[in-house]
Amino acid sequence: MxxxxxxxxxxxxxxxxxxxxxxxxxxxxxxxxxxxxxxxxxxxxxxxxxxxxxxxxxxxxxxxxxxxxxxxxxxxxxxxxxxxxxxxxxxxxxxxxxxxxxxxxxxxxxxxxxxxxxxxxxxxxxxxxxxxxxxxxxxxxxxxIRVAKRTRLQETLISTGFPYRPGDKLKPYLNMLGEVMSQCAGVRRPGAAALDLAHVAAGNSDGFFESGLKPWDVAAGSLLVTEAGGLIGNFTGEADFMDHGECVAANPRIYGQLVATLAKYSKFAGAGDKATVRQALQDARAEPAGAENNTEGSEGPASVVAEKATLKARKIKAQPAADSGAPDAPF
Incomplete structure (x- = not known):
């Protein structure tokens, strides 16, 4: 080192x-x-x-x-x-x-x-x-290390974690998993969220999502992702996610598309989310080519794409995840 x-x-x-x-x-x-x-x-x-x-x-x-x-x-x-x-x-x-x-x-x-x-x-x-x-x-x-540069969700390799505790809501997760699987090139379940996030930061996988997480699962990985040019938040795109128990991470373009897919499965999702996430997905896919390369810092078009997507997916008033550096800790 x-x-x-x-x-x-x-x-x-x-x-x-x-x-x-x-x-x-x-x-x-x-x-x-x-x-x-x-x-x-x-x-x-x-x-x-x-x-x-x-x-x-x-x-x-x-x-x-x-x-x-x-x-x-x-x-x-x-x-x-x-x-x-x-x-x-x-x-x-x-x-x-x-x-x-x-x-x-x-x-x-x-x-x-x-x-x-x-x-x-x-x-x-x-x-x-x-x-x-x-x-x-x-x-x-x-x-x-830098996050991967792929911009189309259908070309990506996404990692996740399966529900395993008693009381975990398996059926909604399987619906969510099926939707993501149908939109990307492959899904993997390696079994260690912190290392999954490290691999997203290194560009070895294109994104990650999981629910049921604790702060110690994601705290270190969250900074790796943001410092590698990626975004991380909860399923509705909010950056202060660590005490929410759900996490999605990717480069800004893929992040916007994943949030558009996952937001309706969030425990924070509202009744109007289905229409807004569809529009968010359209916006995330329609952004001009080349935006994905501007992931250094927090003011380039790539973070604007994710900001637009997540704000539409969940009508919130929040800073872009990349701008906030790393999420709030739960204390």
């Missing part, structure tokens, strides 16, 4: 690597790992807990006055009233991990006064560090 990284990002990378070392050691004999069930199909292992402890120890040793919001221990550690809060998922993709399926990651983000400013997603299988500091771009290892 580059030596001119933000000091807090360097500490986050150190913490992610410490967690990754614990995960990789355990992966050598995954059948020996003790697994507990939080609820049906929702697992936690001693690896999650040990990796989280290593992350928290590293972060609080460097910044003892900072707060912590972690998947397994919540806000038990760290300062309770700090403007600096680390949002941690020590092992995103636990179900993959305990089955030996090599798609899982460590996710660490720093929110300052509710805005994500530092982000690390570490893929221990590939030894890839995805990182971003607000306003300084997104990287994998030392290479700058």
């Amino acid at each position: 580059s030596s001119n990284l933000h000091p807090m990002l360097n500490v986050a990378i150190k913490a992610a690597r410490a967690a990754g070392a614990i995960i990789n050691r355990a992966a050598l004999d995954v059948e020996a790992v003790r697994v507990s069930v939080k609820q049906t199909n929702d697992f936690v292992t001693e690896v999650d807990q040990n990796a989280e402890a290593a992350i928290i120890e590293t972060l609080l040793t460097a910044y003892p006055g900072h707060g912590i919001l972690a998947e397994e221990s919540g806000s038990e550690h760290g300062a309770k009233d700090s403007e600096f809060v680390w949002i941690i998922d020590p092992l995103d993709g636990t179900t993959n991990f305990i089955h030996g399926f090599p798609f899982y990651c460590v996710s660490i983000a720093l929110a300052v006064r509710g805005k994500v400013e530092q982000a690390v997603v570490y893929d221990p299988n590939r030894n890839d560090i995805y990182s971003a500091s607000k306003g300084r771009g997104a990287y994998v290892n030392d290479r700058r």
